[in-house]
Amino acid sequence: MSKILIVDDDLEISGLLLKLLSRKNYEVFIASSGADAIQIFNSNQIDLIVTDIVMPEIGGLEVIRIVRGINESLPIIAMSGGALINSGTYLTMAKQLGAKYAFQKPFDLNEFSLAVQSLIG
Amino acid sequence: MDISAQLLQSYSVNFDKLIYPVILLDGEYIIYSNREAIRLFNCDLPERQKNSLIYYVDDSYMDLMRNRFENLKNGLQVPAQFTLGMKISNSILVFIAISLDISLDGIKYTHLVFYPSPEKEEMEQSTSEPKTIGANLNFLNKLIDTIPNPIYYKNLDGVYIGCNQAFVEFMGVGKEKLLGKKPHDMPSIILANIYHDGDMNLITNKKSEIYEGKARDAKGEIRDVMYYKTVFHDSKGILGGMVCTMIDITRQKEARRELKESEVRVKLALEASMLGLWDLNLSRHTIYLSPEYHIILGYSPNEFQPKLEEWLSSFYDYNNNKIELLSGSLHTIREKIDEKQYKVKTKDGSFKWVLLKGKIIEQAYSKYEYRITGTIRDISAQKEAELAVQESEMRFRSVLEASNDAIAILLNDITLVYWNKKATALFGYAQDELFKVGGFTQLFAPDDWHKFYQILSGAMLNSEQTTVEISMKNANNMIIPALVTITPILIKREVNLVLTIKDLSTEIKAMEEKKKLEEQLRHAQKMETIGTLAGGIAHDFNNILTPILGYTQMAMSDLPDQSPLLEDLQHVYKAAGRARDLVKQILTFSRRLETEKLVIFAHLIINEVVGLITATIPTNIRINKKIHAKNDQVFIAPTQLHQVIMNICTNAYQAMKEDGGVLTIELDVLDQLSIEETSSTGLASGQYVRMKIGDTGKGIDPSIMSRIFEPFFTTKSVGEGTGLGLSVAHGIIKDSNGSIQVKSTINFGTEFTVYLPKSKEETTEIKTSKSGFDAKKYKAILVDDDNDVLSLLKKVMLSMGFYVSDFIKSENARQFIQKDIHSFDLLITDQIMPDVQGIDLVKLAKELKPGIKTILITGYSAGLTDENAKKSGVDKFLLKPIIIDNFAETLAQIFS
Known part of the structure; x- marks a missing residue:
């Protein structure tokens, strides 16, 4: 069973994705901050990280950079509410940092599921 | 009927039947001839020159005639008898002429009766009918009766021997009573002795006399009379008596006196009214100007003696141009001279306004003489006033017109x-x-x-x-x-x-324009607010929408196809979808707002970008930021400049992704471009902000160098880049009148150079000047007895980066200064405090460390003048209540 780490300070979103991905038989970990995420990532064999970008303290970009420092090929999906001036840039940067997919919230769950499926089967 | 007409009628009645020629003269001109005279002398010609008696008189008698006319001008002559040769059809006929001068209404007439001369009579005796003395006498009596002047004659004893009808009427005594008597024989004659003595005296002295005297007429009135008296001789040459013609001059004298009075009156009036008099005789070509005329022109009386022509051209118009008076024919004179304003030149050469009035005078005496006479009045003052009024009216009018x-x-x-x-x-x-x-x-x-x-x-x-x-x-x-x-x-x-x-059209238009502008501004502000709001809420909103949409979607997929809930959830999903689209629209809209151009400092955008990318780029890439100048205002939309720098940095970072390297960002301000730069950029001359962004990456292949700014041109794999980054950057910089250049060497790296015109305006964001101030280096002592103020100021200073030692008690502060001032750069102290005053702390600090900066906080501090404070070493003042912005600014200033 593939392990997916969901990082978002909004628990409604992580809860939704937990429900969605659990049904598809993934083991889902939830982190509500960048720091949590790094900790969970370090202590579990995570196959996919789905991370929000705009979060207090350690943001999503930082999370991606750190993870990339540890694991160059781990699939990462970025997502953002994307309301900041440079939100487009954030998602672009996330991809530049190595996220395979970047989703603008709110996104279609089917598309999201397909993206997950394409990355970890 | 005038006198001369009366006279002529009486003459024609009395003399047309007479057998002797009779002529009546006005001066030398014949005004009446009886039939015999016309027959004999042929003197009824209409031409004036032929009406002169001189024309009919033989040349040898001419002198005599002229002499007579000349004398007549000086006064009446006594009746006289003289020989006169007349021209009659190419021969000369000599007559004994008896002349009698009379005066009527001031006009002198001469009455001439021509008797055949005795010699002539003798010569013609055989052929013509003899004439008796009696007939002569009868004629003479008749003749003198027709003469309106009283005439009488006396013998040597003073006895009246004859008189005419006029004398009878004057004396009021019948001829029959008078003749053969002496004056004093008649009691009715008053002054008789005087008359008699006068006449006797004449006879005794055998002479002629003309004198003025008095006579009492029939009505008892005393008349002024001219007496013309002379003695006569009989045919043998013996003294026979005297003859006297009386001319009543009472009326003339009165007239003369009246004339004199009126002349005086006129003179006074002229003087009083400053009227000058002028009198032209166009026939005689003479001119008379009264003394007042001279005075008006600034001359002394009779000093100004122009000739007629000179006078006629001595007038000027408003513009001082000469005007010829009476330059036309005589017929135009009247209108021309009728009351007109002219300028005249006075003795000193200045001009004066005068009013000229004139009138043509035609005289009965000599119809063919033209006289024009009139007045001149000095109207300078009046005219000046009039012109002044005109001028002032003109001025006011021009004000109105302007x-x-x-x-x-x-x-x-x-x-x-x-x-x-x-x-x-x-x-x-x-x-x-x-x-x-x-x-x-x-x-x-x-x-x-x-x-x-x-x-x-x-x-x-x-x-x-x-x-x-x-x-x-x-x-x-x-x-x-x-x-x-x-x-x-x-x-x-x-x-x-x-x-x-x-x-108000333009004002209303302007007002509408202003309203429109205000509207636009309000709209812009609204949009900005919405933009900010949108930016602020969209993130949260999207987060909210995500579970709504997600759970709905999941619930829908969980339900069996026939479930009646499915339709309901579809409605929820659709509605949430609409909300998502709305947020998207708002975001699109707020991005559009971000493209507004502002004057901004380029280095601040660089700082922002560097801050952003530092967190994201791998550690093997070092960032080297060199800001050489901070007066780098440019006019550009901040987000666009952000985008440009970000895009170039992204490219640079990607070029070094694998092997690492150095990202160099350099900024400077050029007063002018080098020749090389001018030719490569094609930019106009002027100040430019230059940003160089270089990497030490793999470089750009020369074969694709010319295409890097093309849209959708990318070397990156799908998903890594849009291919739009550099083309967008190129477009933005070009749009801001700048230029973007690239230099690259394979395996050594690439350098992009962005040129933007330096804006002369102040930046839209003024606060940035404060951010240039780095307070971290400075240590400050802060003293205030008010705890609230102290903590507020401390907070501000700390936030700016100061190291602050604060004291609420001035005495403690004094002791601290005494001991530790040397390690501090700034003293800020309140003035009014218990124990030690602020100014004394300043004095102490300056004494111990002259280079220390000092700020004194004062309220309405009595007695502390600026000058005093400055002398004590205060560098800056802060007035209470303290405004934080001012405080921060003052701090920045004191170390600048």
């Missing part, structure tokens, strides 16, 4: 009598087109006029200035919104209305 507002003047019956140029231009009517009753109302639509008339009437009634905004209309019926100020003024006890009409 006015930028339309000005109109109405009489109290609303008749337009004046309006200025601006008014005619505004309303499009000809100058006087509306100067008639009802004309002014044409400037209004009927309803507006009704309203305006009420206001006009009100203003007139209350004599009150009134201002009203009303619609008027021009000649083309176009509406002109106007602000009309009505000012009633009193002219000759009648109310006139001065209207100042201000065309």
